[in-house]
Amino acid sequence: MTSSQDDHKSAPSASIADQSIHQGLVQEDPKAAVHLDIAAQYADQFTDGNTYTHDEEVKLRWKIDLRLVPMLWFNVTLAAMDKVTTSTAALYGFRKDTGLTGDRYSWVGSAFYFGYLFWCFPSGHLLQKLPLAKVMGSAQMMWGFVLIGTGFATNFRTLIALRVLLGALEAPIVPGNLLIMSMWYPRHEQQLRAGLIYTGLSVCFTGPIGWGIGFLEGEHQWRAMFWITGAMTVLWACVIGIFLPDNPVKAHFVSHREKAIVVERLRADQTGVENKIFNRGQFFETLRDPKTWLLVAFNLTISIPNGGLTNFATLIIKGLGYTSQRSVLLTMPTGIIQTLSSYICNGGVFLCLQYFPARQWRTVFILFGLAVGLISATFLYTLSTDNFYGRLAALYMSYFYLGPYVVSLSLATANTAGHTKKVTTNALIFVAYCVSNIIGPQFFKSSQAPLYAMGIAAVLASYVLSAIIIALYATYCWWENRRRDAVDEAAGERVHQDTDFRDLTDRQNIHFRYVW
Known part of the structure; x- marks a missing residue:
């Protein structure tokens, strides 16, 4: 089989000294040779001329898409809907009834x-050690009951406790989705599925529900x-517990041969599938x-x-x-813009x-999305409050951040x-996600309503800083690939079976190439 479309480029022959560097990188962690990836049992089944057809691959890909994409999409959509229920509730006396002053x-x-x-x-550790889908x-079952309990809250302290608990229970969802996607799809196929899964269509639920409760007495x-x-x-x-597989090896909806095809399709990426053993070396x-830090x-940012916007959009409108x-109905286009962006x-x-x-x-499309959001936020910051339609349009387009975020x-x-390393990286990324979402609402001061000048200024600054940082990330990946091309005399359209499913990291494995 050929390598992924993103992967290897031809490289000059490496010197003997470079070969020793290559050898050291591959063998840096001797435990990796012992703690094989879970997919190793299905590896090497297509050798000596035995292979699978293109029609088999296409049929299998559709089979996986029809099972996983809708489920992963609703995982994300449900989490997005549940976390912003307070935004809709704020329009119907929620703040007054629970004493949310100042x-x-x-x-x-x-x-x-x-x-x-x-x-x-902790959730990242649980996702690695325990059956992922379970x-x-x-977590979803428990957070559903927490949401129901929030409907009975009467004061600020109770709300804070319930919201903290809700956040903890949602922590495994997006990292879990990313791990599942990396188990089933090679890198060049992940991008399209990510765009289909991560959308702003939660407004298709919150909008009609919020509009409907307005008729309750x-x-x-x-x-x-x-x-x-x-x-x-x-x-x-209940649906997730029954129908979402923990990994390709344990999946019941694919045959033994189809599992081997899934594994073979992932070989060229050198990323592996799953390993339940925590590797301290990979953590450090x-x-x-x-x-990681870029x-x-x-x-x-x-x-x-x-x-800021998800909590205050309804109040701005x-x-x-x-x-x-x-x-409530006028917030629905924000989700449409997020989806279009994705x-x-x-x-x-x-x-x-x-x-x-x-x-x-x-990186090109990340910068494009950031530019759209930056221009829109500029208009939202500068337009007067009597320019109703202009401010609405600028508010909607300010939600263009979702596309760049999902690509990242x-x-x-x-x-x-x-x-x-995958689990730890995901955890650190979502720590940053949490910190910024904690900071974001604090820029929107109730005393500045309805313009929220400080909040919109923070949105502007975040777009600028994000563009600078992603450019630095792309530059680093480009430099590292060139260094590896000079070292790895085996680089090119070739599968490296010595490192495919040995749970090596991208830094240990000199055959690995970065995409940006």
Whole structure:
């Protein structure tokens, strides 16, 4: 089989000294040879001329897509919907009934991410040690009940406790999704699936539900928002527990031969599938890797718009003079823009890699998405409050950050090898995500409503800083690939069976090539 479209380029022959460097990189961690990837039992089944056909591969890919993509999409959509239920509830007396005076509402928005932050590393460890899908399903079941309980809250302290708990329970979902995607798809196929899975379509649920509860009688309509979304989450957790496979080896919906094809398709990427043994060396390597901290810094800046806008968009719109029910409906285009951003950026990367595989495209589309968001936030900052339609359009387009964010998540997945390193990298990225979402709402001061000048300025600054950081990340990956091309005399369109499923990290394995 040939290598991934993103991977290897021809390189000059390495010197004897370079070969020793190569040897040292591959053998840096002797434990990696013992702790083989779970996919090793299905490796090397297509040798000596025995292979699979293109039709088999296409049929299998469709089979995987139809099972996994809808489930992973609803995992993300449900989490996005549940975390912002307070935003819709705020239109129906939620703040008054629970005593959210001053900046307390901002802290309710931030509290979710304190729980997420606290549980990032423990949840990552659980995802590695325990059956992955079962961990995700159990967490969803519990957070559904927490949401239902939030509908009975009457004060600030109770809300803070419930929101912290909700954040902790959602911590395994997105990292778990990324791990599942990396188990089933080679790198050049992950981008399109990521774009389909990570969308803003949660508004298709929150919008109609929020509009509908406006017709309920009584003074506490907001409580129904939590009860309805909580019940939906509990039901979905049952679906995940039954139908989502933990990994390709344990999946019942694919045959033995199809499992071998899945593994063979992943061989050229050199990223492995799964290893349940925690590797301390990989953990510390993650902390020493410059790529890790560049991605952490990028996620720290790019997520500030998410933290601020998702909590205050409804209040910004209501401040333009619309009713509560109309404000809920007018937030729905924000999700459409997020989805378009995800489709354009991720779909664009996928198509460019299909037709121009020799070039790198991910950073190009990240910068494009950031430029759109930056221009939109500039208009939102400068337009007056009486320019209703202009401010609405600028607010909607300010949500263009989702596409660049999702492409960056796929960069982390594609450029990290070694299962412990993958888990640790994901945990650090989501620590940064939590910190920025804690910070984001604090820039939106209630005293500055409805313009929220400081909050919009923070969104502007985050777009600028994100562009600088991702450019540095791309430069580092480009430099490292050139260094490896000079060292690895085996570089090119060739499979390296000595390192494919030995759970080596991307730094240990000189055959590995970065994408950017």
